[in-house]
Amino acid sequence: xxxxxxxxxxxxxxxxxxxxxxxxxxxxxxxxxxxxxxxxxxxxxxxxxxxxxxxxxxxxxxxxxxxxxxxxxxxxxxxxxxxxxxxxxxxxxxxxxxxxxxxxxxxxxxxxxxxxxxxxxxxxxxxxxxxxxxxxxxxxxxxxxxxxxxxxxxxxxxxxxxxxxxxxxxxxxxxxxxxxxxxxxxxxxxxxxxxxxxxxxxxxxx
Amino acid sequence: xxxxxxxxxxxxxxxxxxxxxxxxxxxxxxxxxxxxxxxxxxxxxxxxxxxxxxxxxxxxxxxxxxxxxxxxxxxxxxxxxxxxxxxxxxxxxxxxxxx
Numbered sequence: 001x002x003x004x005x006x007x008x009x010x011x012x013x014x015x016x017x018x019x020x021x022x023x024x025x026x027x028x029x030x031x032x033x034x035x036x037x038x039x040x041x042x043x044x045x046x047x048x049x050x051x052x053x054x055x056x057x058x059x060x061x062x063x064x065x066x067x068x069x070x071x072x073x074x075x076x077x078x079x080x081x082x083x084x085x086x087x088x089x090x091x092x093x094x095x096x097x098x099x100x101x102x103x104x105x106x107x108x109x110x111x112x113x114x115x116x117x118x119x120x121x122x123x124x125x126x127x128x129x130x131x132x133x134x135x136x137x138x139x140x141x142x143x144x145x146x147x148x149x150x151x152x153x154x155x156x157x158x159x160x161x162x163x164x165x166x167x168x169x170x171x172x173x174x175x176x177x178x179x180x181x182x183x184x185x186x187x188x189x190x191x192x193x194x195x196x197x198x199x200x201x202x203x204x205x206x
Numbered sequence: 207x208x209x210x211x212x213x214x215x216x217x218x219x220x221x222x223x224x225x226x227x228x229x230x231x232x233x234x235x236x237x238x239x240x241x242x243x244x245x246x247x248x249x250x251x252x253x254x255x256x257x258x259x260x261x262x263x264x265x266x267x268x269x270x271x272x273x274x275x276x277x278x279x280x281x282x283x284x285x286x287x288x289x290x291x292x293x294x295x296x297x298x299x300x301x302x303x304x305x
Contacts, residue, residue, distance in 0.1 A: 068214045068269060084269035085214050141207075141219035155215070156268045157222060163267050 010123050010183035011035050020203040030131035030197030033190060036175065036205045040097020041119035042090040042104065046111055053111050060103045061090055071154050075169035076206075081154045089165065089177075091124075093206060123183045126205050127190060128173040131197035136166070136174060138193045160189045211287050212265045213273050226262035228252045229274045230294075256280050260294055 016035060025032065046053050054065045063073035066082040073079030078096065081089040092100055097119055104115045127135060137144050139160035149155070154167040162185060165177040178186045191199055208220040234240055234248055253259065259279045264272045276286040276298050286295045 069216075084271055087269070141221050143217075156270075157218070158267050 007038060009035055009037055010180040011187055014184070014187065016201050017203050020201045023200055025200040025202075028198045029129065029200045031127065031129040031135055031194035031199045032132075032202045033128075033187075033194065033199055034126050034202035034205045035187075036124040036126050038094045039119060039124055039206075040092035040094060040100070041117070041122055041177075042092070042097055042101050043116045043118045044088045044090055044104065044108075044113065045086055045115075046088075046108060046113040047086060050111055053108065053113070056107050056111070057104065060100060060107050069153055069155050071152050071167060075167070075175065081165065081167055083154075083156060083165070089118075091177075121180055122177050123180060125176040125178065125183070125187060125190065126169075126173065126202075127176060127194075128170075128202075129197070130172060131194065132172050132174055135190060135194040135197065136176075139189065140164075140166070142166075159186060160193075162186050162189075208282060208284070210263065210275065210284065212268060212271070213287055213289050214269045214271055215265060218265070218268055222265060222267040224264050224266045226264055226272065229260040229262045254279075258285050258298060260298075262290075 020034075044057065046057070048054065048065065058064050061073070061080060062078055063080045065088060066072040066080055068082045068084055070082045071079055078090065078092045078100070081091065083089055090100065097117060101115060101117050108115065133144055136159065140157055142155055142157045143149065149168060151168050151170050154165060156163070156165045158164065159166075159176065159178075162178060162182040164186065167175040167177070169175055176186065176190075209217045210220055210223050211217050231248070234244070237245060240248070256279055258276050261275050261277055262272055263275045264270065272290050274288050274290065274294065275284055276294060277284050286298055288294060
């Protein structure tokens with residue numbers, strides 16, 4: 001049995017709860033920014049060409065394996081991001097990752113696969129609001145116009161020189177998945193970039 | 207800035223990629239049979255041609271996959287993109303740009 005420890009998000013020291021309580025959003029707020037706390041993440045590698053692989057994963061995860069840069073499942077529940085032709089990121093609500101990881105290992109163990117828990121190394125920043133896209137576009141080299149990038153799509157790219165995985169969860173909402181060590185940098189960059197649109201911190205995101 | 211069509215992710219900006227040198231350079235089957243000159247040729251000497259050049263690129267900040275790009279070194283135009291392990295399209299080889 002592993003020792004328990006105080007699990008903290010990489011942005012805990014910014015005291016976002018206190019800031020959210022003191023700064024209420026109003027009609028002029030163009031960007032809402034918050035951290036989705038301690039989500040579980042599982043990196044899955046496997047061969048899609050094997051016809052039994054996809055269905056086996058779906059049985060455990062509850063969502064089909066999406067294509068590259070596509071997603072499946074609901075953003076608030078267990079969902080899967082297609083990172084590459086043979087790589088997926090499974091994101092789960094807090095605490096659900098261990099069971100899914102164990103079940104996945106059991107079910108796909110017979111295939112040529114790798115199943116790795118990676119949640120502790122990442123965090124998810126939620127950016128929402130009418131100007132969320134404008135804010136991201138300032139530091140991202142990707143074309144984010146709705147004609148090429150829309151809800152349900154994801155992409156691995158760069159935000160202000162930091163690697164990120166971006167998942168558009170709704171018309172005006174994005175989940176930004178960044179490394180733990182980049183979290184504070186990306187957060188402060190985003191807040192600065194969103195300042196001209198009016199930015200407010202939101203908490204309680206799961 | 208180049209727009210490079212990753213075979214998996216589609217068109218992305220050059221800053222997401224990294225160039226990996228000339229493509230299709232095969233390691234000699236038996237290096238001990240080579241003269242020093244032949245070995246140096248394999249290790250260090252590249253074509254560096256003006257015109258269509260076959261290169262390896264990696265989508266480093268994206269899907270992290272390697273692939274091949276046929277790029278004109280004079281104009282920077284990308285003529286073709288094809289996956290690792292496959293041969294360059296015939297349209298390029300027929301133009302006499304291969305070794």
